[in-house]
Amino acid sequence: MKDETMENIIIIPEDKNQANFLKELFKRMKIQFKTEPSDDLEEKIKQAREDKKNGNLIDVDPKNLWKSIGLD
Numbered sequence: 001m002k003d004e005t006m007e008n009i010i011i012i013p014e015d016k017n018q019a020n021f022l023k024e025l026f027k028r029m030k031i032q033f034k035t036e037p038s039d040d041l042e043e044k045i046k047q048a049r050e051d052k053k054n055g056n057l058i059d060v061d062p063k064n065l066w067k068s069i070g071l072d
Helices: 016-028 041-053 062-068
Strands: none
16 A cells, blocks of 8 residues: 655656666666656747747748748
8 A cells, every 4th residue: 555645756867877777776676667758848948939039930820821831
């Protein structure tokens, strides 16, 4: 039975070697874990805003899709 006071622990390895070591350690200790891809959403948003500012992105009008992407 799970203890209701359990908490999640977030571990952030600095490199692939640390990540592999931790995964192996958890497996051997029979500690349940899951992995998620690490992507810096905030950095991607910042880059997209910069691209938009520099004119590297286009605006798409959902009401007139083909014209807004130059295929009318």
